[in-house]
Amino acid sequence: xFPGVRQAQWLTKTKLVEGLPPAVLGIVDNPxxxxxxxxxxxxxxxxxxxxxxxxxxxxxxxxxxxxLFENLIHICRLMSGKYPSLSKRMLARNCRIAATxxxxxxxxxxxxxxxILMNSMTSIPPVASKEEILATKEHVLExxxxxxxxxxxxxxxxxxELNDTGQCFRDGxxxxxxHTLFFLESANVRTNRFRPEQLRAKMLMFAFGNALAKAxxxxxxxxKVLEQPVVVQSIGTDGQVFQxxxxxxNTTDLVSNDGVxxxxxxxxxxxxxxxxxxxxxxxxxxxxxxAGISGFQPDTFKKFLALYLHGTV
Amino acid sequence: xxxxxxxxxxxxxxxxxxxxxxxxxxxxxxxxxPPVVASITAKSKAAKSRRLQRFNQRVHxxxxxxxxxxxxxxxxxxxxxxxxxxxxxxxxxxxxSFTKTVLVPGMPPGAAAAKAPVAASGATSDASRAPEPAAExxxxxxAPGVTKTPGAAxxxxxxxxxxxxxxxxxxxxxxCDALLQESFYQNKKRPFLYRDQDHTPGPFLTQLVSTLAASxxxxxxxxxxxxxxxxxxxxxxxxxxxxxxxxxxxxxxVDPVRFQIDDNPHLxxxxxxxxxxxxxxxxxxxxxxxxxxxxxxxxxxxxxxxNKVFIGSKVADPCCYGHTQFHLLPHKLKRERxxxxxxxxxxxxxxxxxxxxxLFAWTAAQAMYQGFWSEADVTRPFxxxxxxxxxxxxAFFCYQLNTLALxxxxxxxxxxxxxxxxxxxxALYDVVEDGNVKGFNDEVLLQLVRFLLNRPKEx
Numbered sequence: 001x002f003p004g005v006r007q008a009q010w011l012t013k014t015k016l017v018e019g020l021p022p023a024v025l026g027i028v029d030n031p032x033x034x035x036x037x038x039x040x041x042x043x044x045x046x047x048x049x050x051x052x053x054x055x056x057x058x059x060x061x062x063x064x065x066x067x068l069f070e071n072l073i074h075i076c077r078l079m080s081g082k083y084p085s086l087s088k089r090m091l092a093r094n095c096r097i098a099a100t101x102x103x104x105x106x107x108x109x110x111x112x113x114x115x116i117l118m119n120s121m122t123s124i125p126p127v128a129s130k131e132e133i134l135a136t137k138e139h140v141l142e143x144x145x146x147x148x149x150x151x152x153x154x155x156x157x158x159x160x161e162l163n164d165t166g167q168c169f170r171d172g173x174x175x176x177x178x179h180t181l182f183f184l185e186s187a188n189v190r191t192n193r194f195r196p197e198q199l200r201a202k203m204l205m206f207a208f209g210n211a212l213a214k215a216x217x218x219x220x221x222x223x224k225v226l227e228q229p230v231v232v233q234s235i236g237t238d239g240q241v242f243q244x245x246x247x248x249x250n251t252t253d254l255v256s257n258d259g260v261x262x263x264x265x266x267x268x269x270x271x272x273x274x275x276x277x278x279x280x281x282x283x284x285x286x287x288x289x290x291a292g293i294s295g296f297q298p299d300t301f302k303k304f305l306a307l308y309l310h311g312t313v
Numbered sequence: 314x315x316x317x318x319x320x321x322x323x324x325x326x327x328x329x330x331x332x333x334x335x336x337x338x339x340x341x342x343x344x345x346x347p348p349v350v351a352s353i354t355a356k357s358k359a360a361k362s363r364r365l366q367r368f369n370q371r372v373h374x375x376x377x378x379x380x381x382x383x384x385x386x387x388x389x390x391x392x393x394x395x396x397x398x399x400x401x402x403x404x405x406x407x408x409x410s411f412t413k414t415v416l417v418p419g420m421p422p423g424a425a426a427a428k429a430p431v432a433a434s435g436a437t438s439d440a441s442r443a444p445e446p447a448a449e450x451x452x453x454x455x456a457p458g459v460t461k462t463p464g465a466a467x468x469x470x471x472x473x474x475x476x477x478x479x480x481x482x483x484x485x486x487x488x489c490d491a492l493l494q495e496s497f498y499q500n501k502k503r504p505f506l507y508r509d510q511d512h513t514p515g516p517f518l519t520q521l522v523s524t525l526a527a528s529x530x531x532x533x534x535x536x537x538x539x540x541x542x543x544x545x546x547x548x549x550x551x552x553x554x555x556x557x558x559x560x561x562x563x564x565x566x567v568d569p570v571r572f573q574i575d576d577n578p579h580l581x582x583x584x585x586x587x588x589x590x591x592x593x594x595x596x597x598x599x600x601x602x603x604x605x606x607x608x609x610x611x612x613x614x615x616x617x618x619x620n621k622v623f624i625g626s627k628v629a630d631p632c633c634y635g636h637t638q639f640h641l642l643p644h645k646l647k648r649e650r651x652x653x654x655x656x657x658x659x660x661x662x663x664x665x666x667x668x669x670x671x672l673f674a675w676t677a678a679q680a681m682y683q684g685f686w687s688e689a690d691v692t693r694p695f696x697x698x699x700x701x702x703x704x705x706x707x708a709f710f711c712y713q714l715n716t717l718a719l720x721x722x723x724x725x726x727x728x729x730x731x732x733x734x735x736x737x738x739x740a741l742y743d744v745v746e747d748g749n750v751k752g753f754n755d756e757v758l759l760q761l762v763r764f765l766l767n768r769p770k771e772x
Contacts, residue, residue: 041538044631048540052627055546067543074541077523081531087487087524090494093516094501172748173498174490 004201005266006142011103012208013254014247014262015139020303021127021246021265027306027313028299038075038305039298045071046293049239050276058278065186065239069116072301076308085312088121090175095168099209099216101254110209116182117168117210119175124231124311126248128263133229133250136261178210180307183236193238196269203234203245204264211249223253225260233307242270242300244307270300369688378628378684385686386550386620392571393613397670398663400646402656405665406602407611411553411572412673413719414712414731415599416665420760421591421711421734479532479762481755487528488741488758489750491520496745509644514704515579519543522580522639526765535768540583540632545625547576547638549674552687552720556607569721570608573620574674578699580639581625581675582765583632588696589769591713591732598732624678633682635675635697637764640667642703661708661737664701668710669733672699676714676731690718690727698764706738707757709764736760 009016019025049068053059059067073091080086093116100109169176183203185193194202211232219226226249234245244267251260274295281289351359353367368384375381395411409416495517504512523541530536552569592598609615624635642663651660676695685691695714700707716729743752 044540048626048630048632052630053542053545055548055621055623055627070541070543074523074527077527078530078537080527081537084528084531087483087528090490090524091520092494092499095499168500169494169498170500170748173494175494 004198005204008201008204008208009264010141010143011108012204012262013103013141013251013257014204014208014264015136017263017265018267019265020244020267020306023127024246024265024303024306024310027309028302038301041075042072042298042301043293043296045075046273046276046296050293051278051291061188061239062186065184065237068239069182069184069237072304073308076305079305079309083309083312085122086309088175088312089179090119092117092119092168097168097206097209097213099213101212101252103254104257105255110205112206115184115206117178118180118182119169119173120177120179120311121175122311123177124179124233126229127231127246127265128229128248128250132263133260136250136263137259139261141257141261176214178214178232179311180233180235181206181210183234185236185238196241196243199236199238200243200245200266200268203236203243204247204266207232207234207245207247207264208249208262211247212252215249215252219252223251223255225251225253231311233310235304235307240272242272242304243268244270244303246307246310267303270303271295271297272300273297372686373689378682381684381686382622382628382681385681386622389617389620390568390571391615391617392550392573392620393608394616395572395574395613395670397574397576397667397674398640398643398646399666400663401611401613401666402659403662404611405662405669407604407608407613408666408669408673409733410602410604411608412669412731413553413601413716413724414669414673414733415597415601416669417598417732417734418736419734420709420736481759484525484528484758484762485753485755487524488521489753491524492517492742492745492750493748495520497748507644510641510704514702515641517704518579518639518641518702522582525762526582529762529765533766533768534772535584535586535636536582536765538585538632539636540626540630542581542583542625544577544579545581546623547574547578547581547625547671547675547678548621548623549574549678549681550620550622551677551717553724555721571620572608573618574670575621576671576674578638578671579641582636582638583625583630584634584636585632586769586772587634587693588636588698588767589771590694591696591711591734594694594715595729596715596732597728597730599730601730622678622681624675624682628682633679634695635679636767638671638675638697638699640671640699640701642667642701647703648706664708664738665710665735667701668699668708668735669712672697672710672712672733673714673731675699676712677717680714680717685717687718687720687723690716690723690729698767700761700764701738705742706740707761708738709736709760710734 005016008014020028046068049064049071050059053067054063077086094113095117096111096113098109098111100107102108181203183199183206185199187193211230214232215226215230218228218230230249232247232249234247236243236245246265248263250262253259273293275289276293277289277291280287280291351357351363353360353363372381372384375384395408401407405416408414496513501512526536526539526541530539550571550573552571554570555567556570558564558566558568624633626632646663648660651657651663676697679697680691680695691714697712699710699712701710702708711734713732715731716727718724718727718729739754739757740752741754741757742750745751
């Protein structure tokens with residue numbers, strides 16, 4: 001009911017920046033990565049997921065959304081022929097995340113299945129410079145007076161404060177840095193899917209949860225400003241529209257409303273293609289919409305790949 | 314018709330013309346009466362064969378492959394559903410007779426020779442990983458194909474091809490990491506009842522194959538253009554042999570025996586170019602078992618439903634040839650169960666029947682996508698590979714489809730046989746304990762790597 005991202009921003013003490021950070025955009029624009037040749041392959045991947053994957057006429061969203069994601073990840077993974085350090089990544093499905101923090105005397109907790117998580121052996125270097133981090137001190141968080149910021153959150157009695165992604169993985173796991181979270185909204189019925197705004201809010205909360213758990217594992221439980229900010233990325237899609245997000249955790253001191261804030265860059269509502277027609281639409285014996293993928297936008301995949309390559313190139 | 318008129322005039326014995334008429338009017342170039350053939354609608358054997366010929370012509374003349382497939386499977390009748398993963402005893406003999414396949418134990422020698430040399434894992438990181446003299450072991454195994462200097466750990470590259478070393482240590486670490494993540498590091502809930510395979514071996518196989526394929530894609534350009542399917546569907550429908558219908562309104566008629574395979578491999582890799590043939594098209598490497606019983610004695614049951622031919626994606630997909638399939642055996646067919654019931658010899662039968670049936674269905678469906686069918690036999694062999702595993706034990710298969718003509722009329726004059734190379738199942742590791750993989754078997758990993766590196770000779 002509420003613009004979800006604004007509420008999530010207050011809960012996680014975050015400042016929003018529109019568009020992707022310059023480090024990622026630099027990877028997008030860099031021609032050395034050969035993103036042009038991949039266009040043909042991405043078109044095939046989309047056609048395979050949306051048109052060709054089933055023996056029936058048209059696959060349903062529950063089928064084509066995961067298949068499209070797998071195809072795109074397969075294309076991204078094949079880049080490790082060029083960049084061998086990409087093989088130091090591991091995908092983990094169905095991992096449960098749990099993180100708790102206090103926000104102006106309200107105890108908040110994020111729990112649940114956080115989709116598909118990609119871990120890497122090395123952490124992503126901080127995206128924002130020190131000046132930008134210090135500049136967030138002046139930023140004032142948006143409050144929603146008179147609406148309490150915890151509206152629509154479920155109040156629960158918590159008996160054990162669970163606190164790490166270490167709950168998801170045991171100690172000694174070599175791929176210990178969460179790199180990217182993927183969210184697939186693949187429910188067939190539209191009401192079961194998250195709307196884009198709420199999807200972005202969910203992505204923000206889970207990215208924050210993962211980053212917080214990692215920060216507490218690295219630097220201990222005391223709230224403080226981090227010298228090495230933790231960066232976690234997040235991509236959400238419903239099979240056609242993509243939301244990209246880069247979250248940087250600068251501080252675990254979340255009780256007060258001032259001081260250094262966390263940063264998030266969001267690029268929302270990127271279409272990968274306009275329409276996928278399985279059978280040509282014919283009105284009055286004239287083909288109005290031919291079969292196939294129309295309105296393909298390669299930039300969306302370039303951003304996907306850039307987020308995947310971020311941290312190793 | 315002027316000719317007839319002239320002949321009528323000439324018939325009376327009075328000759329009107331003294332000069333020689335240029336013969337009777339030259340016999341008309343086209344026959345005067347339509348050809349005398351069997352009827353189409355009569356209840357006779359000749360009519361039946363004429364109907365069959367008309368159907369064959371219709372399929373031959375189909376404009377697109379989709380139309381051909383539609384006509385091929387248009388008539389629905391009860392057919393035997395063949396399950397690749399089955400508990401039936403000695404199922405692989407039956408399946409070989411249904412698909413006219415010859416079983417050759419061991420891998421084809423070409424596969425070993427086409428591989429890049431492997432560097433010894435001089436600096437293995439983990440102490441628990443079994444150290445092994447990789448170069449020596451491989452030198453012995455590859456003796457027929459590749460000339461190598463045995464014993465030296467860092468051999469200089471042979472002159473053939475400038476392929477860099479295959480770092481077995483890195484590949485082993487990828488495999489062990491995938492195994493450890495799925496079985497040890499990630500906290501998961503308890504496996505659902507009878508769904509053990511979805512809990513650990515399934516995700517392990519997915520992780521292993523996807524990361525190995527990605528890291529080997531630099532060496533094999535075919536992999537770089539491949540398409541990876543998770544849990545695809547593979548179907549094939551064919552006729553083989555004849556039977557007399559025992560009951561029903563069609564009782565007493567002679568009908569072809571119909572089979573359908575509906576398979577769900579765990580993972581498959583499809584490529585845009587075909588793998589090159591292993592042996593020539595007409596080679597004869599063994600015998601096909603002949604079974605005198607009806608297929609229902611296996612046990613095999615009949616059902617009537619849609620006749621599907623599908624390789625995993627539709628005809629329009631450019632990746633229309635198959636490379637490798639990966640099958641996961643279900644909980645029902647695990648080794649402990651066979652050992653408990655004192656059927657140890659059937660353990661290998663399970664792997665073999667899965668390999669033969671799935672690969673036959675896949676290669677035959679690929680051939681049909683190229684327009685071949687039982688009346689238009691393949692002009693080049695179709696080759697695909699498969700790995701059947703239950704999470705720990707791996708068995709490798711390579712299949713070459715030489716003929717699709719298995720129906721009763723076409724098999725009479727068909728000397729070709731399909732060939733399947735199969736290995737026995739070997740364990741990849743012994744046990745996973747405390748974050749260490751004990752008893753890792755490098756040969757199995759190497760065979761898997763060889764499979765993934767397989768490519769047509771032109772590339």
